[in-house]
Amino acid sequence: MGVTDLFDPDGIAVIGASKTPGKLGNDAMTNIHSYEGDVYPVNPSSSGEVYGYEFVESVHEVDADLALCCVPSPIVPEVLEDCGEAGIGAAVIFAGGFAEVDEEGQERQDEIVRIGDEYDMTILGPNTAGYCIPHLDLYGSFVPEIRDVETGNVALLTQSAGVGITSAFQLDREEYGVSAMFGLGNRANTGFAELVPVLDDDPLTDAIALHIEGTEDIDKVLKVCREAETPIVAYKAGSEELSDFVESHTSAPIQARETYEDALAGEGVVFVSSVTELIDASRAIADTPIPAGQNVGLVTAQAGPGIIIADELNECGAVLPELDEETQERVDDLLQGITYTENPVDTGRPLPEFGQVIDAVARDDNVDIVIVYEIYEDSLGYPVDELETLAEEIDKPIIFTVAGPESFEEERLQMEEAGIPTFQAPERGASAVAALIELVADNV
Amino acid sequence: MGVTDLFDPDGIAVIGASKTPGKLGNDAMTNIHSYEGDVYPVNPSSSGEVYGYEFVESVHEVDADLALCCVPSPIVPEVLEDCGEAGIGAAVIFAGGFAEVDEEGQERQDEIVRIGDEYDMTILGPNTAGYCIPHLDLYGSFVPEIRDVETGNVALLTQSAGVGITSAFQLDREEYGVSAMFGLGNRANTGFAELVPVLDDDPLTDAIALHIEGTEDIDKVLKVCREAETPIVAYKAGSEELSDFVESHTSAPIQARETYEDALAGEGVVFVSSVTELIDASRAIADTPIPAGQNVGLVTAQAGPGIIIADELNECGAVLPELDEETQERVDDLLQGITYTENPVDTGRPLPEFGQVIDAVARDDNVDIVIVYEIYEDSLGYPVDELETLAEEIDKPIIFTVAGPESFEEERLQMEEAGIPTFQAPERGASAVAALIELVADNV
Numbered sequence: 016m017g018v019t020d021l022f023d024p025d026g027i028a029v030i031g032a033s034k035t036p037g038k039l040g041n042d043a044m045t046n047i048h049s050y051e052g053d054v055y056p057v058n059p060s061s062s063g064e065v066y067g068y069e070f071v072e073s074v075h076e077v078d079a080d081l082a083l084c085c086v087p088s089p090i091v092p093e094v095l096e097d098c099g100e101a102g103i104g105a106a107v108i109f110a111g112g113f114a115e116v117d118e119e120g121q122e123r124q125d126e127i128v129r130i131g132d133e134y135d136m137t138i139l140g141p142n143t144a145g146y147c148i149p150h151l152d153l154y155g156s157f158v159p160e161i162r163d164v165e166t167g168n169v170a171l172l173t174q175s176a177g178v179g180i181t182s183a184f185q186l187d188r189e190e191y192g193v194s195a196m197f198g199l200g201n202r203a204n205t206g207f208a209e210l211v212p213v214l215d216d217d218p219l220t221d222a223i224a225l226h227i228e229g230t231e232d233i234d235k236v237l238k239v240c241r242e243a244e245t246p247i248v249a250y251k252a253g254s255e256e257l258s259d260f261v262e263s264h265t266s267a268p269i270q271a272r273e274t275y276e277d278a279l280a281g282e283g284v285v286f287v288s289s290v291t292e293l294i295d296a297s298r299a300i301a302d303t304p305i306p307a308g309q310n311v312g313l314v315t316a317q318a319g320p321g322i323i324i325a326d327e328l329n330e331c332g333a334v335l336p337e338l339d340e341e342t343q344e345r346v347d348d349l350l351q352g353i354t355y356t357e358n359p360v361d362t363g364r365p366l367p368e369f370g371q372v373i374d375a376v377a378r379d380d381n382v383d384i385v386i387v388y389e390i391y392e393d394s395l396g397y398p399v400d401e402l403e404t405l406a407e408e409i410d411k412p413i414i415f416t417v418a419g420p421e422s423f424e425e426e427r428l429q430m431e432e433a434g435i436p437t438f439q440a441p442e443r444g445a446s447a448v449a450a451l452i453e454l455v456a457d458n459v
Numbered sequence: 460m461g462v463t464d465l466f467d468p469d470g471i472a473v474i475g476a477s478k479t480p481g482k483l484g485n486d487a488m489t490n491i492h493s494y495e496g497d498v499y500p501v502n503p504s505s506s507g508e509v510y511g512y513e514f515v516e517s518v519h520e521v522d523a524d525l526a527l528c529c530v531p532s533p534i535v536p537e538v539l540e541d542c543g544e545a546g547i548g549a550a551v552i553f554a555g556g557f558a559e560v561d562e563e564g565q566e567r568q569d570e571i572v573r574i575g576d577e578y579d580m581t582i583l584g585p586n587t588a589g590y591c592i593p594h595l596d597l598y599g600s601f602v603p604e605i606r607d608v609e610t611g612n613v614a615l616l617t618q619s620a621g622v623g624i625t626s627a628f629q630l631d632r633e634e635y636g637v638s639a640m641f642g643l644g645n646r647a648n649t650g651f652a653e654l655v656p657v658l659d660d661d662p663l664t665d666a667i668a669l670h671i672e673g674t675e676d677i678d679k680v681l682k683v684c685r686e687a688e689t690p691i692v693a694y695k696a697g698s699e700e701l702s703d704f705v706e707s708h709t710s711a712p713i714q715a716r717e718t719y720e721d722a723l724a725g726e727g728v729v730f731v732s733s734v735t736e737l738i739d740a741s742r743a744i745a746d747t748p749i750p751a752g753q754n755v756g757l758v759t760a761q762a763g764p765g766i767i768i769a770d771e772l773n774e775c776g777a778v779l780p781e782l783d784e785e786t787q788e789r790v791d792d793l794l795q796g797i798t799y800t801e802n803p804v805d806t807g808r809p810l811p812e813f814g815q816v817i818d819a820v821a822r823d824d825n826v827d828i829v830i831v832y833e834i835y836e837d838s839l840g841y842p843v844d845e846l847e848t849l850a851e852e853i854d855k856p857i858i859f860t861v862a863g864p865e866s867f868e869e870e871r872l873q874m875e876e877a878g879i880p881t882f883q884a885p886e887r888g889a890s891a892v893a894a895l896i897e898l899v900a901d902n903v
Binding site: 036037042111158159160163173174175176177178179180181184185187188226228252253254256257259260261263264265289290291317318319320321322323325326329355359361363390391392393394395418419420421422439440441442443 | 480481486555588602603604607617618619620621622623624625628629631632670672696697698700701703704705707708709733734735761762763764765766767769770773799803805807834835836837838839862863864865866883884885886887
């Protein structure tokens with residue numbers, strides 16, 4: 016019973032399931048019908064089948080751990096009571112019309128919290144687009160295309176399901192996935208405090224990305240963030256100027272970004288300020304070892320983007336150390352004094368020796384994190400082999416910032432396979448390094 | 460003669476052309492060989508043909524306006540002298556090894572400036588990856604895949620050709636193009652001051668994107684920026700902390716970002732701080748009318764991303780005005796009190812009425828700029844028809860921020876066709892609006 020029933024439910028009831036395309040109860044069935052466990056469309060007004068599953072009249076006729084409630088808010092309490100009686104351990108409530116709207120909605124939400132308590136039932140929502148766990152083929156959401164989202168090693172835990180879905184689609188567009196995505200909505204009885212520890216224990220999750228608008232149980236939330244061993248990246252949205260709009264969304268209390276930042280300073284939580292940074296920081300942290308320090312080696316095949324990266328690194332407090340004498344000799348031998356060979360090392364153009372230059376810098380004891388920039392040229396490609404070897408042999412983050420025509424895609428993905436995360440704009444690579452720097456500052 | 464010979468040359472000489480793949484003189488031939496004018500591979504040590512063009516021994520045997528010089532720096536002065544004698548009006552010098560390296564390089568650069576003066580010859584570079592003008596099929600660069608870059612209405616004028624190429628590829632990845640891309644390199648005699656006015660006159664260019672590291676002729680640069688009628692977006696990279704590295708790149712003097720910002724405040728130049736912002740701001744400005752004021756109407760189908768956009772708008776000084784009474788009634792009728800219907804208008808999910816809601820807000824006299832956010836759902840799609848009508852009938856910028864699976868791509872591009880620029884992350888849409896706000900602040 017409880018939160019684990021969201022993760023690997025033995026049987027799923029879809030309450031308010033529908034045969035009519037465009038209806039929420041149909042969209043939810045479309046997403047869940049291929050789940051490998053039993054699926055039960057529940058609707059007393061429907062008969063026949065949907066996706067080969069026979070409609071049942073009541074949740075009492077099914078053997079399920081999880082209910083997806085596709086019914087409007089006024090009948091949610093009744094439906095939830097039925098779920099409790101039927102022994103269902105977790106329910107997702109999509110409908111809005113609760114604490115985020117008015118006094119009546121608040122009472123309705125109090126009522127479902129009470130029912131949740133009575134039956135020890137985990138409630139995701141209300142007022143959420145749901146969640147997904149791709150590796151279980153479990154898409155508990157009405158968003159039609161959510162099934163495109165594939166498995167990855169970043170968990171998204173977002174107060175707004177819209178932000179979770181946006182982030183998941185943004186990851187998907189660059190061929191990444193999620194270990195899980197939870198849209199929390201109104202957090203009737205399940206929020207950050209309940210789900211961070213579960214995701215912290217999830218072996219598929221290497222970083223947890225949080226999107227926070229405001230939390231009633233802030234002390235509990237801060238506590239689980241402090242205690243988590245999995246690195247956390249947090250994006251606090253919803254400034255005080257927007258109080259009405261924020262409250263209308265998930266009935267969140269108004270809290271300043273600084274409240275979270277100050278409370279979690281030095282606690283292994285990295286703060287970011289956009290969706291793209293949330294994703295990029297999480298990927299960088301999930302895919303690379305925790306660096307031993309803040310010394311960055313920058314190798315670039317083009318000076319201009321290299322300067323942009325160096326600018327950003329300076330701003331985030333990274334150190335670009337002098338290279339060790341031996342490294343410098345190796346680099347100078349490789350580059351024959353072409354351009355700027357001190358750190359940052361600028362090769363002036365991709366060269367056959369580019370991989371060896373990265374190798375030299377990455378193996379330097381003065382360097383804790385490596386960032387590379389290279390515009391792809393088909394005739395030379397990316398130094399995939401050298402990077403594969405490096406990723407195996409050294410225990411340091413290597414961040415690869417890429418640009419080029421679409422033909423680079425294959426080699427970009429080979430680098431990802433080798434554990435070298437790639438970023439498709441100079442500032443994105445730099446902000447990934449900034450996240451690693453912030454993480455290590457916490458750990459020093 | 461002069462700078463116009465870069466734009467529509469009658470005959471192009473490729474000096475140092477080569478049959479050997481991987482050589483700069485071969486890469487340059489690969490890019491230029493399909494240019495519709497005459498192309499002359501010049502190389503006294505080669506015979507036979509390359510891409511069907513017969514090698515010639517000397518530039519004196521050709522009838523060309525433009526020379527692409529694919530030779531190493533020590534022989535550049537000699538080659539350039541030949542070009543001048545042969546009546547060539549413009550030359551691109553790819554080689555590094557000039558003012559950016561040492562005293563000897565500085566002397567070499569002085570020499571080519573002298574030759575340029577003597578023959579009234581425009582010199583792009585040295586130390587540049589070149590330029591391209593896709594609508595002329597003119598790719599004067601050695602970067603092999605530059606030919607992927609297609610025609611658009613933003614001109615990129617970048618001190619670092621690497622940044623220009625990166626930006627062009629980033630545009631290309633999202634199906635945009637450029638009217639022209641110039642990598643300036645060392646700016647022997649052709650830089651921002653010379654090219655901004657030409658691009659300002661170019662009918663295909665609706666916005667000029669500048670990437671500046673530092674300029675010797677800053678007063679002239681500021682003057683042409685002030686005088687340009689085409690909106691300019693500028694990204695000043697290369698902070699003072701990086702002086703050595705910046706100087707080693709294109710021998711740029713060290714100048715603070717503020718020097719440019721202060722001098723161009725109120726002059727219709729929008730400043731940004733990343734490559735992605737440079738591209739996005741330029742696209743937004745190029746594709747939409749100049750707004751009449753700073754009042755923004757925000758329509759979102761998902762509250763969470765809407766809050767993120769509203770946060771960013773607040774920070775950039777945008778005003779989210781109350782809607783006119785009539786507009787508010789129309790919106791409330793359409794949404795039936797579902798969610799937050801004041802500006803920002805939150806529809807809670809994409810609805811069949813979504814396009815009508817946008818229409819109501821966009822036609823409100825209190826609103827100067829509209830930004831929309833919608834996660835795509837196949838069953839409803841994007842309100843393409845309504846937006847096409849709106850773009851025709853009202854003279855206001857409409858910015859559409861999109862998210863979704865790849866299946867949205869077709870409708871996204873339909874919106875682009877209709878003159879509604881799209882942005883693929885909440886903060887990217889918001890920063891596009893911020894650019895419009897900054898532009899109108901200058902014009903008020």
